[in-house]
Amino acid sequence: MVGSELQNIISREGIQENVPLAPYTTFRAGGPARFFVTPRNEAEFAALVRFLEKRHEKYFVLGRGSNLLVSDKGFEGTVIYTRKMLNRIVKTEDGQGFSAQCGVLLQDLSAQALASGLHGLEFAHGIPGTVGGAVLMNAGAYGSEIKDVLRSARILGRDGQIREVPQKELDLSYRHSAISDGSGFVISAEFVLTPGDPKAIREEMNELMRRRKEKQPLEYASAGSTFKRPAGHFAGGLIESAGLKGTLHVGDAWVSEKHAGFVVNKGHASASEIYAVIRAAQEAVYKNSGVLLEPEVRFLGDFS
Ligand SMILES: Cc1cc2nc3c(=O)[nH]c(=O)nc-3n(C[C@H](O)[C@H](O)[C@H](O)COP(=O)(O)OP(=O)(O)OC[C@H]3O[C@@H](n4cnc5c(N)ncnc54)[C@H](O)[C@@H]3O)c2cc1C
Structure with a gap:
């Protein structure tokens, strides 16, 4: 049985069965996942993918569920939920950007950028998804997009290997990336920003949020x-x-x-x-x- 075998891959607390997915989506609709697993770290994420691929099991990587409609019948496979545990943000060595794990919310990342006086992620403040979903979709708003601030991403292939892929090779365009077809998963991403005036950054975020609320x-x-x-x-x-x-x-x-x-x-x-x-x-x-x-x-x- 997949359920018991999963325990060899990730800790028992990270595995749940028949979990309603509606609360994990912003549409607040849809049925349950047969298995719902929460990897604690990148190694567990990769091990899960290797295991599920080897077994030819159906699986789906879920972030914030803010671009997703789940069928009322649910999903007869394994949902890998990134948001809860894979949510570390680290400043890059030069202090000009961040490396963020796939489960980090764009809202949290842009708040960190503001706190560090770094400009470039103001557009992302009102997008309610995770870094993983945003890189996959090349999320964007108000004339900016992830492509503008992404240096590279660490991609987990379906073979279970993690590779660092430069932005250019991710082939980002309007709501598209080289992994839009599900050929790989974002483990983490590195963003390059520019120093800015925190007051101006905050004002820009507030202004974009005001426009969102209005429209x-x-x-x-x-x-x-x-x-x-x-x-x-x-x-x-x-x-x-x-x-x-x-x-x-x-x-x-x-x-x-x-x-x-x-x-x-x-x-x-x-x-x-x-x-x-x-x-x-x-x-x-x-x-x-x-x-x-x-x-x-x-x-x-x-x-x-
Ligand atoms: C009110 C509202 C406003 C929005 N405004 C915008 C906007 O201005 N601009 C915009 O672009 N979008 C917008 N969105 C849509 C959504 O927030 C983005 O598409 C976001 O990037 C989706 O991220 P997620 O984590 O919610 O992805 P999910 O909905 O969880 O998943 C979407 C897809 O991404 C995949 N995915 C998730 N994590 C990973 C990962 N680690 N690796 C690979 N694939 C992964 C999933 O498998 C799925 O195919 C909005 C949504 C809402 C509800």
């Missing part, structure tokens, strides 16, 4: 922008043109009336309801404008 439905559960920005368009604009803003809903899952690019859970929406709104929005936009919206949100489990 985004942060009062409801969501995964941020549901769709990627199609070339030459804005997803929110296309959804609004199709007449769906604040009107399309299935149960408690709605196209937000504040920002049509967000699908929100206004109460107790199931993952199926959220999924139905996403698909209906795609269809309606395609009919209305001929543009096929590609989800930015990732899906875990069976939605058939």
Whole structure:
């Protein structure tokens, strides 16, 4: 049995069974994971991947769950949860940046940058994900992105080996990286920043947060922008043109009336309801404008 064998890989306290995933996602929806494991350190993370690969077991690496919709049926595999233990931040030797483990929240990293008078991560302050999820997606906002501040990342391959990969080789572009296809996992990442005035850094963070609160439905559960920005368009604009803003809903899952690019859970929406709104929005936009919206949100489990 995988469950008992897992105990040979990581400590017993790090292994749970049938864990509901909804509380681990910002959509607050979805069913349980068969196994939910929390590696205590990088060596355990690598050993887990080696073990699960060798056994051809299904597994999924979970950060903050802020870009994720988990099926109501859950996930019949092993979820590797990084946020709780892999969350160390260390200043680089030259004092001009940080090395951060994959489970570090971008909010904590940008707070550290502010405390150290280092500029460059202001944009990341309002992105509620982990370093791992952010490198994978090349997360970005307000004209900046992870690519601008990343020097390198330590990547765990599916072969269980860890390699240091320079930023250029990570092939970062809009919401894309060389490991977007799941071919590797971020163990840690090194960020290069520039000295700045703490007052100016704080003001920039506050200003970007003010703009977020003004434009985004942060009062409801969501995964941020549901769709990627199609070339030459804005997803929110296309959804609004199709007449769906604040009107399309299935149960408690709605196209937000504040920002049509967000699908929100206004109460107790199931993952199926959220999924139905996403698909209906795609269809309606395609009919209305001929543009096929590609989800930015990732899906875990069976939605058939
Ligand atoms: C209110 C709100 C606002 C948002 N605003 C923005 C924004 O401005 N810009 C933006 O880019 N995004 C935004 N997002 C989306 C989200 O926060 C980012 O995509 C974030 O980078 C996801 O990180 P995560 O840790 O939550 O990833 P998760 O949701 O846990 O996972 C997402 C994907 O990353 C993978 N992953 C997680 N950890 C690792 C790892 N260590 N190695 C490899 N893969 C990993 C997962 O397997 C999954 O495929 C927003 C979300 C919300 C809810």
